[in-house]
Amino acid sequence: MSTRSFAIGLGSTPKRVLPGFGLSLGISLTFVSLMLLLPLTGLFGQLAGLSLAEYWTIVTDERVVASYGVTIGAAAVAAIVNAAFGLLLAWVLVRYEFPGKRLLDALMDLPFALPTAVAGITLATLYSSNGWMGQLLEPLGFQVAYTWVGIALAMAFTSIPFVVRTVQPVLEDMPHEMDEAALTLGASDVTGFRRVILPHLWPALMTGTGLAFVRSLGEFGAIIFIAGNMPYETEITALMIFVRLQEYDYVGASAIASVVLFASLALLLVINIWQGRFIKRLHGGNG
Amino acid sequence: MQRIGDAPTVRRLLIAAAVLLAALFLLLPLVAIFLQAFARGVDVFWANISNQYTLAAIQLTLFIAVLTIPVCLVFGVALAWLVTRFRFPGRRILQTLIDIPFAVSPVVAGLVYLLLYGRNGWLGSWLDSYDIQLMFAWPGILLVTIFVTCPFVARELIPLMQAQGSREEEAAVTLGAPGWTIFRRVTLPNIRWALLYGVILTNARAVGEFGAVSVVSGAIRGQTNTLPLHLEQLYQDYNTVGAFASASLLALIALLTLAAKASLEWRAARREVHA
Numbered sequence: 184m185s186t187r188s189f190a191i192g193l194g195s196t197p198k199r200v201l202p203g204f205g206l207s208l209g210i211s212l213t214f215v216s217l218m219l220l221l222p223l224t225g226l227f228g229q230l231a232g233l234s235l236a237e238y239w240t241i242v243t244d245e246r247v248v249a250s251y252g253v254t255i256g257a258a259a260v261a262a263i264v265n266a267a268f269g270l271l272l273a274w275v276l277v278r279y280e281f282p283g284k285r286l287l288d289a290l291m292d293l294p295f296a297l298p299t300a301v302a303g304i305t306l307a308t309l310y311s312s313n314g315w316m317g318q319l320l321e322p323l324g325f326q327v328a329y330t331w332v333g334i335a336l337a338m339a340f341t342s343i344p345f346v347v348r349t350v351q352p353v354l355e356d357m358p359h360e361m362d363e364a365a366l367t368l369g370a371s372d373v374t375g376f377r378r379v380i381l382p383h384l385w386p387a388l389m390t391g392t393g394l395a396f397v398r399s400l401g402e403f404g405a406i407i408f409i410a411g412n413m414p415y416e417t418e419i420t421a422l423m424i425f426v427r428l429q430e431y432d433y434v435g436a437s438a439i440a441s442v443v444l445f446a447s448l449a450l451l452l453v454i455n456i457w458q459g460r461f462i463k464r465l466h467g468g469n470g
Numbered sequence: 471m472q473r474i475g476d477a478p479t480v481r482r483l484l485i486a487a488a489v490l491l492a493a494l495f496l497l498l499p500l501v502a503i504f505l506q507a508f509a510r511g512v513d514v515f516w517a518n519i520s521n522q523y524t525l526a527a528i529q530l531t532l533f534i535a536v537l538t539i540p541v542c543l544v545f546g547v548a549l550a551w552l553v554t555r556f557r558f559p560g561r562r563i564l565q566t567l568i569d570i571p572f573a574v575s576p577v578v579a580g581l582v583y584l585l586l587y588g589r590n591g592w593l594g595s596w597l598d599s600y601d602i603q604l605m606f607a608w609p610g611i612l613l614v615t616i617f618v619t620c621p622f623v624a625r626e627l628i629p630l631m632q633a634q635g636s637r638e639e640e641a642a643v644t645l646g647a648p649g650w651t652i653f654r655r656v657t658l659p660n661i662r663w664a665l666l667y668g669v670i671l672t673n674a675r676a677v678g679e680f681g682a683v684s685v686v687s688g689a690i691r692g693q694t695n696t697l698p699l700h701l702e703q704l705y706q707d708y709n710t711v712g713a714f715a716s717a718s719l720l721a722l723i724a725l726l727t728l729a730a731k732a733s734l735e736w737r738a739a740r741r742e743v744h745a
Contacts, residue, residue, distance in 0.1 A: 199556060200640055200643055201555050201556070201636060201639055201640065201643060201652075202643070202648075202649035202652070203551055203555075203649055203653070204552070204555075204556050204558075206548070207548040207549070207551045207552035207555075207556075208552055208558075210544065210545060210548035210549075211545070211548050211549045211552050211564065214545045214548075214549075214620070215564065215567055215568065218613075218616060218617055218620065219567060219568070219570050219571070219617070219620075220567075221586065221593075222582040222583050222585075222586050222617070223582055224586070225582050225583075225585035225586030225591055225592075225593075226581070226582050226585055228585070228591075228592065229585055268491060268495075271484065271487060271488050271491070272488050272491075272492065274475070274484065274488075275484055275485055275488040275489075276488075278473070278475060278476075279481055279484070279485055281485050283489070285732065287488070287489065287492055288732075289728050289729075289731070289732045290492060290496050290497060290728075291492075291496075292727075292728055292731060293496050293500060293724065293728060294496070296674050296724035296725075296727040296728055297500075297678070297720070297721060297724040298677070298678025298679070298680060298698050298720045298724070299576075299678070299680050299681070299698075300678070300680040300698040300699075300701060300702055300717075301503065301678070301698070301701070301717040301720050301721055301724075302499065303680075304701065304702075304705045304710075304713055304714070304717060305499040305502055305503050305506075305714075305717070306499060308502065308506060308710065308714075309498065309499060309502055315498070315502070316498075339495075340495065340496075340499070343495075343496075359473065362472075362473040362474045363472075363473070365474065366472055366473075366474065372474050372475055372477065372480060375474040376474055376475065379474070380474060397573065400575070401573075401574065401575025401576065401577075401578070402575075403575065403576055403577050403680070403681035404576070404680035404681050404684075404698070408702075408705065421575050421576075421577045421578075421681065422577075424577050424578065424581060425577055425684075425685070428581065428584070428685065433584075433585065433588075433590060436581055437581065437585060440575075440577070440578045440581050440582075443575050443578055444574060444575075444578055447573050447574065447575065448573055451569075451573050
C-alpha cells in the first residue's frame with residue numbers, strides 16, 4: 184500500500200500521514216545542495232572565464248589527447264576481459280556447489296573493500312620485474328608493470344565486482360524451465376548457453392560491463408603506481424588533471440576534469456536508459 | 471533435472487578455471503600485502519607501525535572516519551525516509567543526484583572542492599579573509615571524504631525500506647505514537663542490519679580514500695597525511711616494507727568489512743528459511 188492511498192484530503196493539499204517530511208526533506212536538500220551541487224559550481228565558475236577556443240586548445244592538447252587514448256583503450260580492454268571473467272565467476276558461484284564457494288563469493292567484494300592505493304602498490308610490486316608475477320611473465324616476453332597492460336590490469340582489478348554482482352542475481356532468478364526446454368529439445372551445452380542463457384543474461388552483462396568501464400575511466404589510486412606515468416605513453420587522464428594542479432594550472436585542470444565528468448555522466452545516463460528499457464521489456468511485454 | 475553445464479567434466483573445468491583465476495587475480499595480491507609487511511620480521515613491522523608519522527597518519531585517518539560516519543548516517547537515514555515514505559515532485563531526481571559521487575572520478579571530486587574552498591575559490595577567498603583555511607588541512611580532507619562516502623548508507627537503506635513498505639509505521643501513527651518513537655521502535659529494528667552494513671561500507675571507503683584526499687590534503691607528513699597518502703610516500707621513497715606495513719592495516723579493515731558482509735548475508739538467509 185502506498186503512502187498516497189493513505190493521504191487524507193484536506194482542502195486542496197493532501198495531508199501526509201507519516202511524520203518527518205519537513206525534517207527529512209530539509210536535511211536531504213541542505214546536504215545535496217551544500218555537499219554535491221555547490222562544489223560543482225566551482226568547476227563551472229573556473230570554466231566560465233574561458234572562451235570556447237581556449238577551452239578547445241586545453242582539452243585537445245597533444246599530451247592530453249594521448250592520455251584519453253591510453254585511458255579509453257585500457258578501460259575497454261579491462262571491460263572486455265572483465266565481461267568474460269565476471270560471467271565465468273557469476274556462473275560458477277550460482278550454478279555449482281563446491282568446497283570454498285562461500286569464500287570465493289566473499290572474495291568477489293575485495294576490490295571494493297580494499298583501498299585503491301593499497302591495490303595499486305600491491306599490483307605494482309607483484310608485476311614489477313622482480314615481483315612474483317613479473318618474474319614469471321617477463322622471461323615469456325610479457326611486460327606488465329609500466330606499460331598499458333599494467334593500467335588495464337589495475338582497472339580490471341578494481342572493477343570486476345561490477346560484472347559479477349550485476350550478473351549474479353539475474354542468473355539466480357533464471358527459471359529451471361529454460362535450461363530444461365533447451366536440453367529436452369536436443370540442444371548441446373554450447374548451443375543452449377549461446378541461444379538460451381546468453382540472450383537472457385545479455386542486458387545484465389552489458390550493464391555490469393558498462394559500469395566497470397565507467398569506473399575504470401575515473402580510477403586513479405590503483406593505476407598510478409603500476410602505470411609508470413610516461414607522458415604520451417602510460418599517462419591516464421585522471422593523472423593529467425593532477426599534473427595540471429601541481430603546476431597550479433587550475434583552469435587547465437578544470438577543463439580536463441570537465442571532459443572526464445561529462446563523459447562519465449553521459450555514459451551513466453546511457454546505461455540507465457538502457458537498463459530501464461530492458462527492465463520494461465522483462466516486466467512489460469512477456470510478463 | 472539436468473541443467474545446462476551440469477555435465478561433470480564441464481562443471482569441474484569451469485570451477486577449476488574460476489578458482490584458479492580468482493586465486494591469481496584476487497587472492498594473491500591480498501596474501502602479498504601481508505607477506506610484504508612482515509618480509510623483515512615482526513620487529514620491523516612493529517617499528518614501522520609505531521613510527522611517529524605512521525601513528526599520526528593512523529590517528530588522522532580514524533579521526534576523519536569517526537567524523538564522517540555520523541554525517542553520512544544522518545543524511546542517509548533522512549534521505550531514505552524521504553524517498554521511500556513520501557511521494558513528491560523531484561523524488562526521482564533526488565535519488566539520481568545522490569549517485570553523483572559514484573560517477574565522479576575521485577580526482578575530479580577533490581578538484582571541485584579545491585576550486586570552491588581553495589584560496590582562489592569564491593567561498594575560499596571569503597573564508598580566507600576570516601583566516602579560515604579548509605584546504606590542505608583536515609577540514610578539507612573531511613569534506614571530500616564525506617562527498618565520496620555519502621551514498622553508501624542511503625543506497626543500502628532505500629531498497630530495503632521500499633520493499634518493507636510503510637504499513638507498520640502507519641499502524642503506529644494510528645495508535646498515536648509520536649514521530650521519534652515510531653522511528654526508534656518500528657523503523658530502526660527493521661533496518662538496523664542494513665544500517666550497520668552501510669556504516670561499515672562508509673568506514674571502509676572513508677579510511678581508504680586516496681584520489682580525492684590527495685588533491686586537497688597537501689600531504690604534510692605528521693599533519694595532513696592520511697594512511698593511504700602515508701603509504702604512497704613510503705612507497706615512493708623505496709621503503710616498500712614500511713609502505714606495506716601501513717597497507718596491511720588498511721587491508722585488515724577491508725577483510726573485516728568482507729567478513730561483516732558475509733555474516734550479515736548469512737543472517738538474512740537464515741531468517742528467510744525460518745520465515
